[in-house]
Amino acid sequence: MVSTATALLLARFQFAFTVGFHIVFPAFSIGLAAYLAVLEGTWLKTGRQVYLDLYQYWLKVFSIVFAMGVVSGLVMSYEFGTNWSVFSRKAGPITGVLLSYEVMTAFFLEAGFLGVMLFGMNKVGRGLHFAATCLVSLGTLISMTWILASNSWMQTPRGYMIEPGTGRFLPADWLAIIFNPSFPFRLLHMGLAAFLSVAFVVGATAAGHMLAARRRGERASEPVRVMFSMAMWMATIVAPLQLVAGDMHGLNTLEHQPAKIAAMEGDWTSEDHAPELLFGIPNMKTEHTDYAVGIPLLGSLILTHSLDGKVPGMKDFPAQDRPPSYVIFFTFRIMVALGMAMIGMGLWSLILRRRGQIYDSAGLHRAAVVMAPVGFVALLCGWVTTEVGRQPWTVYGLLRTENSVSPIMLPSMALTMTAFVVVYFFVFGSGLILLVRMLRHAPQTGEQGPSTDNSTSVLGARSHPHELPGHDTPHGSGPA
Template sequence: MADSELALLLARFQFAFTVSFHFIFPAFSIGLASYLAVLELLWLRTRREVYRNLFRYWVKIFAITFAMGVVSGIVMSYQFGSNWSAFSDRAGPVIGPLMAYEVLTAFFLEAGFLGVMLFGLNRVGPRLHFAATLMVAVGTAISAFWILSVNSWMQTPQGHVISENGQFLPGDWLAIIFNPSFPFRLVHTVLAAYLTTALVVGAVGAWHLLRDRTNKGAQRMFSMAMWMIAIVAPIQIVAGDLHGLNTLQHQPIKIAAMEGHFESYPEGRAPLILFGLPDEEAATVRGAVKVPSGSSLILNHDLNAPLKGLDSVDRSEWPPVAIVFWSFRLMVGLGVLMFALGMVSLYARWRGRLYDWPLLHRFAVLLGPAGFLAVIAGWVTTEVGRQPYTVYGLLRTADSVSPLGAPAVASSLVAFVVIYFAVFGVGTWYLLRLMAHPPHRGEPGIEEGPDRPIRTAGITPAPSVNPERSLHPTLPAK
């Protein structure tokens, strides 16, 4: 392998490594910010302390998750200048402003209200504090809007013009932002973030219910999470189907790799390959388990609809088929398990056993990390399936990399691996420790009042008094 090819491979692996670490934090914080807003709204409406206690429980976890997401995102963005300078030079006039809009509209909004959200619970009015929490949640959604617009333009580019020196210049900003795949990616990704959060919250609630099924905080978080999964998982299946139809229209070769179709089916009746071992050299899927006409039915909703295969383009246009094939199946398989969890939880709720069915709780704990695995698998499917292009059909990945030698890229990759596992490993360990503490009805050292808690930690308790005096302060002590 030539030095330039090795440098390209290492640069791709480095970006994949850092994005994978970064993606799991926004996937959690987007949903968690909305969950915190819902908890605070419920507390304002009902004044039930269980909701405020759950807010305090999860806001600490959100703060650490948000911080790790910001740090990993900043580090990741520097690679555009270090490893992908050619891409930045050519696509910068389009993606640069979009990423700047994300900072100006989303990050500043989140940063402006985050301090009030984290430290103002007992310092500002409850409605003002709820407004701050709501603004942070809105900021995370706006951030997803801009980042997904950038990524979607790279998948389905439009609205640009190409200058004489090969730069992509904005021609129609609305067409760039609302490119053909953007609405489908936005809905699919945001729903995935809500599912990821619901699975984590549900797993934590289930973990503590297995130890104390009478814990009201664990009961409430588990119930809310199961409602979210039962509602969102079916919607996500529909959104995924619509996203697949859009991808078939604009990126048919990616779909061919996802489905494992090396050959085209001009007459329709393309089979659905459930499992098998893709062999790119032989252009076949070995040991394939097929459902006759399944792909034509799912992708086109028509048994006789033709379907393009990988043989419709030159091999140089193929993505790495095995990676795309299996990452897609991992994502779909985890989605089926999420749907099953939601349906089983509805059955348990109907039978009145939502809080005392250990088998359901163990299932929920087992699926706790499933959201993270699914979003990473979906990202791999999307990004690897786009290869060999960074801007689909227009700019190849080999022409996007910086003119660096393989040793330089390898050294930075090793540094990233060591630092990321050390820093984010400790952060993740601390998050798990926070989740291991059970939710409670009142924090240690806090007496709950109707409006705000009164700190009593460190104060020596007064000696016990006669109950009559405590009820009637005007009576003398006996």
């Protein structure tokens, strides 16, 4: 029994480990592809060389990030069959179809136009190249949509029927399956998280180069300044929107997954006029949150938008159906704290922008460098909160995690887990080192992209795209 329980825990940890690595790269690709589309469109619209330079600079980064996202996602399809065969057999008629839609639409769209985007700047018309960039960006968004539709169905299943005798989930209403209750809120929340994560990486890169220029007694180049300005505008606008999206998502979760909310809040008894716990240590054995520090009435206000709204407690649910509060209590608070820090960063930059000091504040630039990973850390904390908060279910309320796993043995799980850790840290560690080395070099006038054709800088040397010959009219979820 102990061996079986440990094997299940390792299977869950293995999937969490691989998805945790993978989720960063698709999020990076989603945000960066949209940024590239904006840069190229702005270049075509204004003809300013600086936008082309930034496009070529970040296009090289995108090529590495996209490749690592594809590689990191391959192994998960095998894990469904090897470690989670019962889940695959029972939920596959729904989740498998949704994931196949992602391959047939989004992945084929991305793969079909990626080569044009990376290497076609000087080989196709500018309108066609811009269309390729937009279609790759659209492909990343469609990919996110299908994957979140699948995962959201596991959180709030709708539109299914259970086959007698086999227990398989069969589709009864595809619109209800896709547009399940949590899907719109999770799609918006994840999309904004991807944009914010990339904005803070872009901002940190620019800030680092501005600090280096300051140490040399120089003024940062125009591409660096423009890059920082665009990143801070994104933080200023999108971070508050993410707070609103998170609030909407929380209200939806309260309605459809109240046990998750109770675990996130560390509440054990349902009550109105509930406080908001800022700190504490949930104890699943004593059914109490130790060392609790809270603000009176704030819990009801946040969760119900009413001072006397009723907030659920963990004791409302059977012990075997409760999520592990000691995990998601902290990951949720880390996510919220980092979100507030991002809002603060955006407001700080806005104040300095109005004073004309956004490019001269060393304090702002140092803070931006420190904030480089916060978007991805917040994203990972949000993912852990969502997925661990679904436990002990793979399909919420219908299929338990312990009944979804394959008949695996502890030695084989331990061996594969060790292999995954070693290989992932070596391969993706090398990839991250390559990215950092690329970003250490500031974008230059006439920046070269991935293409070996050196005519790019010549194309960008004109003052306006209409002067260029041949110019066209501008126009990666699971049981863990």
